[in-house]
Amino acid sequence: MKPFEISSIQDLKLYRGKRLVLDIPHLELKTGAVTILSGPNGSGKTTLLKILAGLIEADEGVFKSNSREISCAAAPKEFSGLHLYMHQVAYMFSGTVVDNLSFGLRQRRYAKDIIDSKIEKILKWASLNHLADREAKTLSTGEQHQVALARARILDPCLLLLDETTAHMDKSARIRTYQLIKDLQNDGVTMLFATHEEESQHELNGVKLGIADGKLL
Amino acid sequence: MIESESAIVAAIRLLVTGDQAVWSIIGVSFAVSLRAVVIASPFALCVAFLLAYKSFAGRRFLLTLINTLMSVPTVVVGLTIYLLLSRNGIAADLHLLFTQTAMVIGQVLICTPLIIAMAHSTFQSGDQKAYETAKTLGASSLASMWTVIKELRFGLLAALIAGFSRIIAEVGCSMMVGGNILDRTRNIPTAIALETSKGEFIIGIALGIVLVSLTMLLNTILNYFQGSGEIK
Numbered sequence: 001m002k003p004f005e006i007s008s009i010q011d012l013k014l015y016r017g018k019r020l021v022l023d024i025p026h027l028e029l030k031t032g033a034v035t036i037l038s039g040p041n042g043s044g045k046t047t048l049l050k051i052l053a054g055l056i057e058a059d060e061g062v063f064k065s066n067s068r069e070i071s072c073a074a075a076p077k078e079f080s081g082l083h084l085y086m087h088q089v090a091y092m093f094s095g096t097v098v099d100n101l102s103f104g105l106r107q108r109r110y111a112k113d114i115i116d117s118k119i120e121k122i123l124k125w126a127s128l129n130h131l132a133d134r135e136a137k138t139l140s141t142g143e144q145h146q147v148a149l150a151r152a153r154i155l156d157p158c159l160l161l162l163d164e165t166t167a168h169m170d171k172s173a174r175i176r177t178y179q180l181i182k183d184l185q186n187d188g189v190t191m192l193f194a195t196h197e198e199e200s201q202h203e204l205n206g207v208k209l210g211i212a213d214g215k216l217l
Numbered sequence: 218m219i220e221s222e223s224a225i226v227a228a229i230r231l232l233v234t235g236d237q238a239v240w241s242i243i244g245v246s247f248a249v250s251l252r253a254v255v256i257a258s259p260f261a262l263c264v265a266f267l268l269a270y271k272s273f274a275g276r277r278f279l280l281t282l283i284n285t286l287m288s289v290p291t292v293v294v295g296l297t298i299y300l301l302l303s304r305n306g307i308a309a310d311l312h313l314l315f316t317q318t319a320m321v322i323g324q325v326l327i328c329t330p331l332i333i334a335m336a337h338s339t340f341q342s343g344d345q346k347a348y349e350t351a352k353t354l355g356a357s358s359l360a361s362m363w364t365v366i367k368e369l370r371f372g373l374l375a376a377l378i379a380g381f382s383r384i385i386a387e388v389g390c391s392m393m394v395g396g397n398i399l400d401r402t403r404n405i406p407t408a409i410a411l412e413t414s415k416g417e418f419i420i421g422i423a424l425g426i427v428l429v430s431l432t433m434l435l436n437t438i439l440n441y442f443q444g445s446g447e448i449k
């Protein structure tokens with residue numbers, strides 16, 4: 001079966017206890033483009049992104065691609081490994097930068113030489129060559145985000161979910177990160193970028209969406 | 218009455234000269250307790266993981282149960298197994314009473330709740346993002362759990378060592394279901410109890426030294442790894 005390239009969401013609902021924290025009747029995701037999801041803290045951005053990554057199971061809802069439709073119960077299995085979620089603060093596994101970059105490939109049981117050549121390419125793309133053998137946990141926050149982006153891109157995801165990726169970065173790290181995101185954009189990777197800042201909306205050229213209290217504006 | 222200083226010297230002599238009976242006792246202790254920890258660990262780690270990462274019906278009750286089981290006296294565990302394995306027990310046909318296997322069963326039951334409780338708190342204090350990151354990068358649930366275990370290996374190792382320390386020093390259950398038979402089921406704690414009751418303090422002290430040194434060694438190893446494994 002073809003990987004599920006999500007194009008829209010229908011009647012999505014998620015409860016936390018009795019509280020409805022996410023209520024989205026309809027959402028279109030433009031394939032190959034960036035969608036910028038902006039909203040204040042607690043508005044449901046992280047929850048929505050994690051649902052789309054298959055990390056949280058929604059209570060109600062249907063996901064559609066061009067060719068098929070799946071229920072929210074089937075979503076986690078379909079999405080994991082294809083829709084990559086990037087935490088607000090990236091998690092680095094213990095081990096070197098290269099160990100981190102190869103994680104997903106090792107899970108997919110790629111051959112060693114294929115892994116090596118993919119790593120070489122991705123290190124070059126993210127300008128991380130000088131950090132290749134560094135213990136990943138010792139990197140700065142900005143560097144960790146670059147590793148996380150490279151760790152995701154190496155897997156050719158069909159959807160990339162970026163959760164306030166630039167929120168904790170200094171100016172120069174932001175500029176580098178926006179550049180990497182623009183590269184991904186040029187490659188035609190579908191992205192959903194959550195933010196509570198004005199800046200990202202000017203930096204990234206994409207479809208704008210607002211969210212507040214779990215509802216799209 | 219023996220003077221304690223000369224008793225310690227005599228005890229050390231007993232150890233270094235390789236007294237057969239003493240080393241057989243030490244061997245039984247290790248054979249039984251190592252097996253028990255190896256058998257208990259996979260199950261205990263899985264339960265601890267589920268308690269920390271999944272919400273399911275009965276989760277709270279299970280936590281309470283584990284905390285209760287942790288404080289059950291080892292003689293009670295021994296008594297229970299004794300009743301099951303003895304001539305009128307439902308498992309009498311297995312003929313396991315007074316064997317190392319019976320001791321292993323007892324020690325598995327004793328260390329499992331402790332390992333679960335300690336591993337659970339290690340999992341809880343760990344970063345939940347590790348699991349989600351593994352999942353989103355395409356690892357299966359099992360592979361993601363294994364990743365988290367590797368990330369938290371030092372804390373989890375401490376839990377296993379705590380479990381081992383508890384059962385290697387445990388006397389009540391071993392005495393009851395093992396029967397304290399030399400070369401077969403006599404381990405360090407039951408031997409100390411026996412020798413002391415006979416007034417043979419030297420062997421008791423020698424075995425006590427082994428037990429304390431062992432615990433010290435394990436903790437030193439643990440400290441070493443924790444010290445070098447963490448990022449300052």
Ligand SMILES: Nc1ncnc2c1ncn2[C@@H]1O[C@H](COP(=O)(O)OP(=O)(O)O)[C@@H](O)[C@H]1O
Pocket residue numbers: 016021039040041042043044045046047048
């Ligand atoms: N595990 C949880 N249990 C209960 N409520 C939660 C949980 N996670 C998030 N919430 C609630 O859901 C709402 C949306 O949270 P979140 O998606 O993290 O918002 P954002 O990412 O936009 O800041 C918030 O009100 C938050 O308190």
Ligand SMILES: [Mg+2]
Pocket residue numbers: 045046047088163
């Ligand atoms: Mg958030």
